[in-house]
Structures are given as C-alpha cells and as structure tokens.
Amino acid sequence: MTPPVAFLDLKAQQARIAPEMRRRLEAVLAHCQFVLGPEVAELEAALADFCGAAHCVTVSSGTDALQIALMAEGIGRGDAVFLPAFTYTATAEVPLVLGATPVFVDVDPRTFQIDPAHLAGRVAEIRAAGRLRPRAVIGVDLFGQPADWPAIAALAARENLFTIDDCAQSFGAALHGNRLGTAADATATSFFPSKPLGAYGDGGALFTENADRAALFRSLRTHGEGTTRYEVLRTGMNGRMDTLQAAILLAKLTVFAEEMAARARIAAMYDRRLGNAVAIPARVPDSQSAWAIYAILLPDEAARDRMQSALRASGIPTAIYYPRPLHHQPAYRDAHDGRSLPVSEDLAKRILALPIHPDLTDDEVARVCDAVLANA
Numbered sequence: 001m002t003p004p005v006a007f008l009d010l011k012a013q014q015a016r017i018a019p020e021m022r023r024r025l026e027a028v029l030a031h032c033q034f035v036l037g038p039e040v041a042e043l044e045a046a047l048a049d050f051c052g053a054a055h056c057v058t059v060s061s062g063t064d065a066l067q068i069a070l071m072a073e074g075i076g077r078g079d080a081v082f083l084p085a086f087t088y089t090a091t092a093e094v095p096l097v098l099g100a101t102p103v104f105v106d107v108d109p110r111t112f113q114i115d116p117a118h119l120a121g122r123v124a125e126i127r128a129a130g131r132l133r134p135r136a137v138i139g140v141d142l143f144g145q146p147a148d149w150p151a152i153a154a155l156a157a158r159e160n161l162f163t164i165d166d167c168a169q170s171f172g173a174a175l176h177g178n179r180l181g182t183a184a185d186a187t188a189t190s191f192f193p194s195k196p197l198g199a200y201g202d203g204g205a206l207f208t209e210n211a212d213r214a215a216l217f218r219s220l221r222t223h224g225e226g227t228t229r230y231e232v233l234r235t236g237m238n239g240r241m242d243t244l245q246a247a248i249l250l251a252k253l254t255v256f257a258e259e260m261a262a263r264a265r266i267a268a269m270y271d272r273r274l275g276n277a278v279a280i281p282a283r284v285p286d287s288q289s290a291w292a293i294y295a296i297l298l299p300d301e302a303a304r305d306r307m308q309s310a311l312r313a314s315g316i317p318t319a320i321y322y323p324r325p326l327h328h329q330p331a332y333r334d335a336h337d338g339r340s341l342p343v344s345e346d347l348a349k350r351i352l353a354l355p356i357h358p359d360l361t362d363d364e365v366a367r368v369c370d371a372v373l374a375n376a
C-alpha cells in the first residue's frame, strides 16, 4: 500500500533548509546569549519588514502575544472583549485570565470569519445591558484568510474599541495588497510549530504602528521593567522568545515566501478539483490567504465523520478545527450569556481540514482529491 500522506511534514522542511538551520543554531551555541540574544532583534526587524509593520516585539507564544496586547490596554475586570465563537481557545482564554469577559460573536456563514453585523449587534446588546464596558475586539483571520478588517475597524472607531488582530493562522496573508500586521491597533501572531511560519517550540510576535505601544509590549514581556532591569514599573510577565527559536525562525524565513506560494498552489488545486463536489469557504475578495488550514464543509455531522473515516482508511489524515464552538466549552459556559450562535454551532459539526503543507507533492494532492471525490 502507498505510504500515508503527512498532515504536516516538518522533517521534509528541515531537510530543505538544513545548512542554514545548522549555521544559525551554531551561531547561538557559540555566543551563548540564550535570552534576548542578537538573533531576537534581527528577527524582529525581519518580521516587521516582511509584513510592513513599524514595530515588532517577539514573545513566548501567540497566547502571550494576545495577553500582552490586552495588558497594555489595561483591560480587566468589568471589560467586555468581543471575539468569534469559532476559533482556537487561546483567543477567548486570554480575556478571561485577565478578569475581563469574552463576548462571543457569530461568524459569517460564507467566509467563517467574525461577522461584522453580528459584532455590531453584540456591542449594542452589551451597552444596553450596562453591566460591562465594551473595550476591545479580537478579530481572528481564521484558517489563514483575512477577517473583514475594514468593517471591524470602522465599527471599532464608532464604538471606541481597541482592535487586536489574532493573526496566529495568517502571518504572511494579505488584504487589499497589504500583508497583515497593520490592520488592527495590535497584531498578535504565533510561531507554534504547526503554524505557517513555525518555530521548534513556542513563540509569538506582536506588531504595532505605535512606538509607545511597542515600548510597553517590551516592558510587559520582561516583568514590566523600566529603563534598567531592576526598575519595575508595572505588572508584567516572563514572555520573551528565546534566542534559539529566533535563530530557527530566521532560517525558516529564508524559504517562507516560497512556502506560501506552494501552499497557495496546493489550495488552488484543491479548489479546482473539489470546489464543485464539496462546500468550501468563500474566498475573501482581493486577499491572499496564508493557507494554514484547508477546510471543506460536509452536509452534516454524520457525513463529516464518514468522510474522515474513509480518508483515514486510505492513509489520508484530516483534522477537525473546531469540533465545538467556544461558547459550548465548559471553560466558557459561565462567561457566556447563553445566546445561541447558530453559524458557529453548525460549522463545528460539518468542518473537516485536509492536509496542506509546502512539501505535499502533486501526486499526494491528487490522491487526497480522488479519495474525497470517491466519498463525497
């Protein structure tokens, strides 16, 4: 039997960049500045340049990037933070950890991104109830496609909300010709190994156009320090990225643009062969996805589970992002106001992610398509 397809192939990627990776790691082993070594500043400059942002501050994870962005705004008890119900748990966990209340918003049934009309309704509801102060909105660029940032920004301006782009799945994606990184007041991304740009451990970054905000992010990631290490100005955290991860990301950045192109090419092949047989999310106009995830939508939960089993039997791994909308998770039940969010609830039953990574061969893509079509 033909060997199974890989959902993600970090070994194949490593083989492509082995000499550069070795050179980068050996440089760190030689200088031994394992925390905030020179590679960290080099990476921050390279990442800011890549996405066109004025400032980049690397941190220990995507989750910590979100947390630092909210801490910098002083968001906490009594504050409402609006975010989509159909996302990874980290988006909602962070406001709760800080004592704020996540307010779940439904997603657009075509693009699966946070629905700006529903967002406006939720903000109005929270204002009318008068118990919480609407403070911020976290938009998520789900699966790598940009959220509707012009609509989110317009609403945020009217309602005086701070905007955070949870760009964990979409670093490198672009909207109207601009890479994500400047669409919101703060942009938070993740370098978890399975993200489009992944480290060999945890890592993340924040982007902002505002120099004072960037300085605050730097202070918060190192225990709220001031101009010297032993001046503590505010409550911060230990949220730095380590130098070895920065070195790994610098090596990976040399091939990132090619990898993005490879992912886009694979997505186009899937679209061409599968687009008429299964439902796929609508593509956001005038945008480029980072293709962190290639999702299809089956008619119902039973059909989704049948498809997943059939693909598994043919050596094709799949994943379900996300099997439960966040407002139905036990951790968020008490924070949620009980609203039903029908689109998120429906997607969780029908969604299925197919393999997509830069080392997937055309033959493997064809195999995945054949298997999906045989079972659709």
Ligand SMILES: *Cc1c(COP(=O)(O)O)cnc(C)c1O
Pocket: 061, 062, 063, 064, 087, 088, 090, 091, 140, 166, 168, 169, 189, 190, 191, 192, 202, 203, 204
């Ligand atoms: C992965 C992810 C995060 C968290 O990133 P970590 O680096 O794992 O902490 C946050 N939000 C979304 C949407 C993600 O996919």
